[in-house]
Structures are given as structure tokens and as C-alpha cells.
Amino acid sequence: MTTTAQALPEVGAVLSELRFPATRATAVRYAGASNDFNPIHYSDRTAAAMGLPGVLAHGMWTMGSALRIVTDWVGDPAKVRSYSLRFTKPVVIPDTDEGTEVVVKGAVTAVNDGVVTVTLEATCGTEKVLGNAVVEVVW
Amino acid sequence: MPISESHVGRTYEPTPPYEVSTAKITEFARAIGDDNPAYFGESPVAPPTFLAIVAARAWDRMFDDEELGMALKRVVHGEQAFTHQRPLRPGDVIQATLTIDKVRVRGAMEFVTVTVTIATTAGEPVCHTTSTLVHSREAA
Numbered sequence: 001m002t003t004t005a006q007a008l009p010e011v012g013a014v015l016s017e018l019r020f021p022a023t024r025a026t027a028v029r030y031a032g033a034s035n036d037f038n039p040i041h042y043s044d045r046t047a048a049a050m051g052l053p054g055v056l057a058h059g060m061w062t063m064g065s066a067l068r069i070v071t072d073w074v075g076d077p078a079k080v081r082s083y084s085l086r087f088t089k090p091v092v093i094p095d096t097d098e099g100t101e102v103v104v105k106g107a108v109t110a111v112n113d114g115v116v117t118v119t120l121e122a123t124c125g126t127e128k129v130l131g132n133a134v135v136e137v138v139w
Numbered sequence: 140m141p142i143s144e145s146h147v148g149r150t151y152e153p154t155p156p157y158e159v160s161t162a163k164i165t166e167f168a169r170a171i172g173d174d175n176p177a178y179f180g181e182s183p184v185a186p187p188t189f190l191a192i193v194a195a196r197a198w199d200r201m202f203d204d205e206e207l208g209m210a211l212k213r214v215v216h217g218e219q220a221f222t223h224q225r226p227l228r229p230g231d232v233i234q235a236t237l238t239i240d241k242v243r244v245r246g247a248m249e250f251v252t253v254t255v256t257i258a259t260t261a262g263e264p265v266c267h268t269t270s271t272l273v274h275s276r277e278a279a
Contacts, residue, residue, distance in 0.1 A: 020172055026170075026172070029169070029170045030170045030171070032166075032170070033163075033166045033167045033169070033170035033192075034167065034170065034191055034192050034195065035192055035195060035196075036191070036195055038211050038212055038214070039212055040212060040215075046212060050212065050213060050275065051275070052215075056215075058216075059215075059216035059219065060188060060191040060216065060219065061170070061171060063188055063219060064167075064170075064171035064173075064186060064187075064188035064191070065171045065172055065173070067171075067186075067187060067188065068171070068172070068173050068175070071173070071175055071177075071186075071187075072175070075175075075177075076177060077175055077177050077178070077184060077186060077187055077226070078177065078184050078225075078226040080187040080223065081222065081223055082220065082221060082222040082223065083187055083188070083220070083221050084218075084219065084220030084221070084269075085218070085219060085220075086217065086218045087215075087216050087217055087218065087219070090215070
């Protein structure tokens, strides 16, 4: 069910689930595109020295990638008025070809004055990686 | 002297002017795996999280402030919020200004909440972002 929404949606409407892989390659690519060269996103040695469980995906990469569940649904990304969330657990990226997978679910939780609020949840394995994730879309 | 509550309210100089380009929008959209047609073609808009590029330059101002004793590699991103006034397009020339809003110290962990306002060089506000950064202080 990948339809582009037209009519004002109702509270409770569920968006099509989004899944995407996180690999060392996606992390390196995001580092270059965003100019965020924090070595915890590519160096096992630095990640370990910082007490982290492994190389981590950039939080902003997970945030940006997860938003596609909303922008695929509304079509026009310029309609996104606000987007806020908490990085509840890091996405740890093993150094394998397949990496790991992030799963994003979303549902409409409010509709007020032409603004549609979508609440997202993203998980990686059994960990919830994005919490309190709220997107406001101007309809 | 590490960062403390006494630094709340500190504001830094705006970042140097940054010109949004079609090439960077394309590169960024590809990096987040998003093939939305709005990001490609003749008159693309920037993805809603594109401003992380410029906001991070404003964070650098804080990491470069020796008085705070912070370093990017010791930072994990805790929370992030964007509120957009309008989408960015190629040719927009923007600057980011950071203000330290809140500092909470728990042992060696420093929770620093900052606001970054992004405006065109002509002074038109385009986005307001808030970030909570979790910094682990280096052992003395």
C-alpha cells in the first residue's frame, strides 16, 4: 500500500512500513554528504575507546532516512513543517556486507487546522532507536 | 574548566555563508537513500534534515571554544528537532547561529542542549533547530 495521500487523513491512519539497511558504506557516504566526520561512525578503534558498543550510524542519518516513511506518503517533502525525536539507542553497524536493518512504523496521531501529526517509531533488532518521533505535515 | 551551567546563554558568531547547491542536495538525498523526485531535477528542494550540514558547522564553534573542553568524538546525539519556516533551494545562502540553552552535568556526562537558528544572509529565518548532545568528559 504505497499510495500518495490526497484527502486529509484521519487519526489512526497507518503509514506503509519502511525498512532500510545500515552498513559501513551508508555511514561513510553520510559522513561525506553531511561533513560529519566523527570517527565513531567509521572507526572501531575510536568507538571502543569512547566506550561504545561498536561503530554507530549517525543519528542524523537514521533521522533523515526514517523520514522517508512520511515523505513517500505525502509526496512533497516541502510540506514537512517540523520533525523532532529522541535517539533512544544507537544503531550499531557490524562490519558485514548486509550490516543491520532499521524498521520504521508510523501513524497519524493528530489532525488540527490542516496540520497532520505523524508519530514514528524506529527499531533495529529488538532495540527502539528513535523515540518520541513526531513529524508535522502541512496538508 | 569544563562546560557548566554558567555557560548557558553563550552565543557564537554566525557560521560563514553557505550556499545551498543542487549537487549537495543530490548527494545528501542519495546518502539518506531517498529518491523523492522533489530532490532531483531542475528546481530541487533540500531534504528537511539537510540543514544538519550547516548546524554542525555551528556546533564546531562550540567544540572550538577551549573553555568548554568539548570534542566531537566524545559526543553522542541525544535529541534533535527541526522547525522549518520554508524549504531550502539551490542558491539560498545561509548562516547558522548557536546558543547554549541548557547544561546538565551527571558525573562525567554532560548533557548540552543548544539552539541553532538558520537564516539567509539577508536575514530571512529559514529553520530553527534544537539538539541535545551528550558529551563524555575526558578523564583528567
